[in-house]
Amino acid sequence: xxxxxKGRVALTAFALAAMLAxxxxxxxxxxxxxxxxxxxxxxxxTDGYSSGDMPAIDGMPADExxxxxxxxxxxxxAATVMDRHAKGYSDEEIAQLANYLSKLGKKx
Amino acid sequence: MLPxxxxxxxxxxxxxxxVVVVGGGFGGATCAKYLRRFxxxxxxxxxxxxxxxxxxxxxxxxxGGLREMDKIMHGYxxxxxxxxxxxxxxxxxxxxxxxxxxxxxxxQTLAYDKLxxxxxxxxxxxxxxxxxxxxxxxxxxxxxxxxxxxxxxDQLRAMRDGGTVIIAPPGGAFRCPPGPYERASxxxxxxxxxxxxSKILILDAKENFAKQGLFTAGWEKVYxxxxxxxxxxxxxxxxxxxxxGKTLLTEGGFTKHKGDVINxxxxxxxxSLAMANGLAGDTGWCPVNQATFESTLHPNVYxxxxxxxxxxxxxxxxxANNQGKMAAVAVVSAIRGYEVPEPSAVNTCYSLVAxxxxxxxxxxxxxxxxxxKGVQGAGGLTPAGASAADLRREANYAEGxxxxxxxxxxx
Numbered sequence: 001x002x003x004x005x006k007g008r009v010a011l012t013a014f015a016l017a018a019m020l021a022x023x024x025x026x027x028x029x030x031x032x033x034x035x036x037x038x039x040x041x042x043x044x045x046t047d048g049y050s051s052g053d054m055p056a057i058d059g060m061p062a063d064e065x066x067x068x069x070x071x072x073x074x075x076x077x078a079a080t081v082m083d084r085h086a087k088g089y090s091d092e093e094i095a096q097l098a099n100y101l102s103k104l105g106k107k108x
Numbered sequence: 109m110l111p112x113x114x115x116x117x118x119x120x121x122x123x124x125x126x127v128v129v130v131g132g133g134f135g136g137a138t139c140a141k142y143l144r145r146f147x148x149x150x151x152x153x154x155x156x157x158x159x160x161x162x163x164x165x166x167x168x169x170x171x172g173g174l175r176e177m178d179k180i181m182h183g184y185x186x187x188x189x190x191x192x193x194x195x196x197x198x199x200x201x202x203x204x205x206x207x208x209x210x211x212x213x214x215x216q217t218l219a220y221d222k223l224x225x226x227x228x229x230x231x232x233x234x235x236x237x238x239x240x241x242x243x244x245x246x247x248x249x250x251x252x253x254x255x256x257x258x259x260x261x262d263q264l265r266a267m268r269d270g271g272t273v274i275i276a277p278p279g280g281a282f283r284c285p286p287g288p289y290e291r292a293s294x295x296x297x298x299x300x301x302x303x304x305x306s307k308i309l310i311l312d313a314k315e316n317f318a319k320q321g322l323f324t325a326g327w328e329k330v331y332x333x334x335x336x337x338x339x340x341x342x343x344x345x346x347x348x349x350x351x352x353g354k355t356l357l358t359e360g361g362f363t364k365h366k367g368d369v370i371n372x373x374x375x376x377x378x379x380s381l382a383m384a385n386g387l388a389g390d391t392g393w394c395p396v397n398q399a400t401f402e403s404t405l406h407p408n409v410y411x412x413x414x415x416x417x418x419x420x421x422x423x424x425x426x427x428a429n430n431q432g433k434m435a436a437v438a439v440v441s442a443i444r445g446y447e448v449p450e451p452s453a454v455n456t457c458y459s460l461v462a463x464x465x466x467x468x469x470x471x472x473x474x475x476x477x478x479x480x481k482g483v484q485g486a487g488g489l490t491p492a493g494a495s496a497a498d499l500r501r502e503a504n505y506a507e508g509x510x511x512x513x514x515x516x517x518x519x
Contacts (some may be wrong), residue, residue: 003516008495030146030437032449038142039454042429043505047517051382080490080501088472089485093452099417102221 033096036089040101050108059106065098124151126445128210128220130200130381132184134163134425135202135413136226138432138517144191146440153194153218155210156411159183161518163253164284165425170184171250172294173260173301173324174463180253183516203385205406216359224389224410225394226428228252229283232392235347235375236276237357240275246351246368250291251283263369264295269303271368274356276346278375279313281393283414283423286318286469288373290459295321310337311365312355313375318422319459319469326461336514346372378415396478399451400438401431402444410435419480421473426509427455429517451475457486458506466490466502469472 021049044050048088054102057065071077072086073094089097109361127150127485129140140154175178186195198212200481209219231249239247248259264273273295277288292308296420299306317323327335331432338344348357349372356365377383377392387394387403395404398419403409412435413428430453441448453473471487473480489503 001385015432027444028446029446030441030449032452035434035437035449038433038450039452041512041516042426042454043456043512046186050508050512050515053508053516054512080494080498080505081470084470084487085454085456085472087484088454088474088483 018099031100032093033100036093036097040097047104047107048101051092056108057101057106058104060102062095062098062102065101066094069094069097112197120497120502125221125473126151126153126219126226127222127413127439128152128218128475129224129226130156130210131226131379132158132161132195133226133228133230133413133428134513134517135364135428135432136185136224136264137161137182137187137434139224139226139412139428140193140311140432141187141191142433143439144193146436147443148192150440150443151191151194152317153196154184154187155196155198155200155212155218155500156184157197157199158254159197162251162252162257163425163514164251164287164509166288166289167250167257168294168443169460170257170510171264172297172463173290174294174297176405176458177258180257182514184518186519201383202402203381203387204264205407205408205409206498208408209483219364222408222410222442223384224412224432224435225382225415225437226411226432227381227415228342229376229378229414229423230380230383232375232377236277236346239349239372239374240353243349243351244372247349247354247372249373250371251287251373260369260371262443264298267303268474270305271303271307272366273299273366273371274311275308275341275371275373276311277313277373279318279340279345279422280375281391282376284457285422286457286459287322288312289319289323290461291371292335292337293326293459293461294333296327296334299497304332306368308335309365309367310344311346311358312337312338313340314344315341318457319467319489321492323459323461324469325492328467329375330462330465350401364373378411382411384416387411388415389417391417398478400442400473401435402438410439419438419473420471420482421453421480422457423456424455426457426513429454429513430454432517451480455510458502458509460503460506461499462503464503465499465500466504467494467499467507468502468505 072082132248169175184195193325202211238329250256252259469492
């Protein structure tokens with residue numbers, strides 16, 4: 001095997017290691033915040049945005065989501081159905097939800 | 109060199125976990141999409157017979173004249189192109205859990221590491237004497253959307269003014285508990301607009317029904333005198349049908365009801381694929397671990413949507429969408445060797461009483477003693493005293509919901 005070919009083997013091995021490292025980094029545990037957040041997408045659209053009339057929640061900062069959810073839960077914010085949903089979540093769960101959703105960014 | 113390169117590239121895909129999802133409705137399509145979103149290294153194949161899926165939600169709006177059929181049809185191109193799902197239009201004939209393969213009618217065999225089955229419902233033909241699959245071409249059930257929806261819509265359009273429409277909802281567990289009553293509402297809207305001398309008779313196998321207070325209040329307000337509902341014990345239970353004579357027999361045949369248009373919604377079971385492959389229990393529905401939706405009868409097989417026994421979650425498109433995500437989370441967690449996060453799911457069922465009059469029932473679900481239960485104090489119905497403005501908002505959101513959930517499922 002020529003030195004040139006050896007170099008390619010080494011490079012291939014390096015590239016392979018790098019490729020394997022990527023999925024390994026992506027092998028994180030799916031969090032409860034993510035599981036709860038994706039349940040919101042049924043109405044609000046994938047990643048919080050749809051082309052229809054349901055209010056979009058994409059790109060909302062975490063503190064705004066927390067404030068809105070607690071406002072619905074405590075009856076301080078007018079709602080049709082969100083008051084009934086918000087009552088199903090504890091402070092900790094709202095924080096987990098908001099943390100995940102706020103990191104997705106704006107979809108429009 | 110070539111063998112080494114050959115080892116590096118296909119090696120990664122050959123080792124990729126293979127998940128097969130059977131059924132491309134709200135449960136299966138959502139599960140396939142979210143499996144790929146959660147982990148793009150998983151090879152996902154979705155097997156669905158139809159190239160276009162007609163949704164049951166929205167099909168009552170077609171009967172009411174609010175929507176055309178093409179607006180409740182969804183294809184699979186985006187699942188392929190955007191999410192990398194391998195969509196195969198075929199029918200699964202056999203599941204072999206021991207060999208971990210499914211066999212397709214077209215002759216193909218698909219191997220899986222995990223299998224997700226979303227077979228929907230089938231009908232207990234014979235639960236009403238004289239009503240079978242052949243009869244449903246004349247007296248439609250329209251409880252799978254598509255050609256059946258068109259049969260019922262066209263019969264309503266052809267009916268004379270002053271005719272009687274009979275709807276016969278089933279007892280037991282069935283798909284979309286508020287569906288028959290939204291259907292009555294939407295047919296009433298059509299009749300009020302085009303054939304105002306007509307009547308609707310609901311002959312129910314049950315003693316009460318979903319959103320009953322909201323529907324009956326709405327009917328009195330919007331369609332006074334047009335809709336009559338008869339409980340099972342008061343003569344509502346249909347025993348037999350004379351298909352040619354368009355006549356229903358109740359109270360052991362002592363009472364006959366002739367309809368100009370009849371819609372029988374038969375009693376139901378899990379879809380035939382689940383029934384034929386040992387996934388359903390004695391009840392006709394599929395028992396699952398309600399944290400993961402893995403079958404308690406066959407390991408590595410997950411059952412989601414209407415076919416599954418999911419605690420207090422209803423058999424709805426919204427529930428199926430959420431269960432698709434829960435199963436996707438469970439499958440990915442199992443492949444990666446993690447515990448499944450503590451379950452959380454939601455249901456929101458919008459129904460239209462009229463085009464500008466919407467009502468909902470909602471719930472948030474948690475796992476309690478192995479069963480999914482609605483959180484106490486959360487969820488529930490549209491308040492009885494909701495303002496006309498709020499009912500109009502809920503009607504707008506019903507359309508928004510449809511767009512949101514269909515984009516989340518097929519988009």
